[in-house]
Amino acid sequence: MKKLGILAGICLAFLFISSTLDASDKTPVKGELNMPENIKAIIDKSCFGCHNTDSKNEDAKEDLDFKTFDSLSKVKKIGALRHIAEVVEEGEMPPKRFLERFPERKLTEEEAKTLTEWVKKEASALIKQ
Amino acid sequence: MKKLLRILFIVVIIGAIVIQFFRPEKNLGTSTPDHIFEKEQVPENVKTILKNACMDCHSDQTNYLWYHNIVPVAWMINDHIVEGKEELNFSEWGQMDTFDKIGALEEICREVERKKMPIKAYVQMHKEAKLTEEQVAALCTWTEKLSEELIGAE
Known part of the structure; x- marks a missing residue:
């Protein structure tokens, strides 16, 4: 017994x-991203919907998947960060069509600046590691 | 009616001749020490791929074909070159920082793997620009290796 x-x-x-x-x-998702809360909030608002493993937008998740971001190699991570900086700085993301349906997801100027500054800082830290 | 067609034909011919005087400036810069081939150790097979499939639009030196001199083809080619160099100019490699270089290398691999580069119109006119799977793999192995080296050099 x-x-x-x-x-x-x-x-x-x-x-x-x-x-x-x-x-x-x-x-x-928030728990899986190793980044400051303010950055997580921006990504959650304007990027994560399409750029995650479970997204139906195949092109978007192939380009960048925030759910697997932390498991990327250093080189891939820097490449992805460079891509984020470029598309945000040039106003290519979020895409216009998406914003027509969800105008509230548009990055404000301040959010875009915060995101690109963090991206560059993060990449710089990775390069110097 | 015949007379009208004749006038139209003459106008088109004259127009075609006149626009030949509005050719864009050619992309024929001299090679600089900032060129990627001067700055990095690029394996010969990768150099060949880059020369055959990328450099015409992504450097300051374009190898023009005879019909590229004819307007409006010259304008179209020039648009491709301007756009290509805006994205990435291998002639200015030495002026780029490590972040931009790694970003560019990653993008090279991604674009060729997804067959987005070289563009279809270019491949149709330059058969040697059509990349085989082995060439794509060689290019991606090189971009990854160079990125690692760039990080190591910091």
Whole structure:
């Protein structure tokens, strides 16, 4: 009877651990991005909708996937950051068609500046690492 | 009616002759020490790919074909060159910072892998610009390696 109790305990512990692991897979996006909160907020508002693994926009997620961003190699990360800086500075992103449907997702001048400054700082830190 | 057609034909011919005097300036700069081939150790196979498929629009030296001198073809070619050099000019490689260089290298690989570069119109006229899978792989291996070296050099 005691052995059965131990076995049940092990099974319960195993179930608990596996459920925790499963939950971590479904953590909200914000937790997966290793970046300051203000940057996360900007990305969540204007970029993440299309640039994530579960997006239906194949081109967008092929270009940049924020869900897998942290697992990219240093070179790929710098390349992606350069791309972000370029499209934001040139006002190419978010795309005009998208903004026609969701005008509230447009980056304000201040947000665009904050994002590009962070991108350059982050890239510079990666290059010097 | 015949007379009208004749006048129209003459006007078109005269117009075609007149526009020949409005050719854009040719992209025939001299090679500078800032050129990527001067700044980086580029393997011969990659150099060949870059020369055959990229340099005409992404450097200060374009190899013109005879019909590129004829307007309006000359205007179209010039637009491609201006746009290409705005995106990336290998002749100015030495003036770029590491961030821009790595960004450009990543983009080179991405564009050729997705067959967005070289553009179709260019490949139709330059058969040697059509990249094989091996050439794309060689290009991407080189861009990755050079990026790593650039980071290491900082």
